[in-house]
Amino acid sequence: MKMRNPPVNSLSLEFLTELLISLEKLESDKAFHAIILTSDCPGIFSAGLDLMEMCGRDPTHYAEYWKAVQELWLRFYLSHLVVISAINGVNAAGGCLLALSCDYRVLADNPKYAMGLNETLLGIIAPFWFKDTLVNTVGHRTAERALQLGLLFPPAEALQVGMVDKVVPEDQVLSAARSELAQWLAIPGHARQLTKSLMRKPTADRLLKERDADIQNFVRFISRDAIQKALRVYLEKLKQKKT
């Protein structure tokens, strides 16, 4: 699955919906057993959630958007397919969440390709299920530091803290993901799937039990004047970077 939403693969409502539909199609076709998730945007895996969906819109839109974000995470996190990410670019916040929801992560060895949950740098916070997904991957202490400081880890550090499983030269990121896949596909499917569910269901259930409350919390939080201002300032900084 090659993500293509130029210029930065931001996860807009439309793009989230496309990803969901693609995933559902693959999952319902018995011929498919695995996905390699990668990017078609040079140097960028994903810039995360689309800030334009969270800025200057009305509460109904925020609620619709957040429901789609929840849905995409739940579907990827619990997918019965083997999902491996071949991370071939910078990968921020919501994009990083998507990679953390995969079964295995290969990152291209380029110092520019940092990844992490950097929400605090924007003046916002990573929701509890983003946090849980990170804790499940790198452990509590590393997650606590990474989340508070909004750290984006370059490849060597991402490997060292366990955020990714392998770092390879850029031109080998896809072939490394394919090689890894062979090992996962050699395991009897039902046993692997049940084990995945055993490991992940408690984390997913936390959100499933509080889905509506989580949407309401998001809408309340994102609608605050101070948060809207912080997002506008951040977007402005991104634009000024060019001049």
Ligand SMILES: CCCCCCCCCCCCC/C=C/C(=O)SCCNC(=O)CCNC(=O)[C@H](O)C(C)(C)COP(=O)(O)OP(=O)(O)OC[C@H]1O[C@@H](n2cnc3c(N)ncnc32)[C@H](O)[C@@H]1OP(=O)(O)O
């Ligand atoms: C009491 C508590 C209750 C709590 C309740 C819960 C609360 C929940 C809170 C909210 C949770 C929200 C979670 C958010 C998750 C996210 O994912 S936020 C997004 C974070 N992403 C980023 O910080 C990355 C930002 N982008 C970049 O750093 C760079 O763009 C890049 C990815 C490194 C690429 O750089 P470069 O190649 O130089 O391209 P640019 O010129 O910077 O960008 C090109 C254009 O794209 C626009 N853009 C970039 N990122 C985004 C984005 N995420 N969304 C929308 N648009 C984006 C950028 O502005 C450029 O636009 P133009 O200038 O118009 O070309």
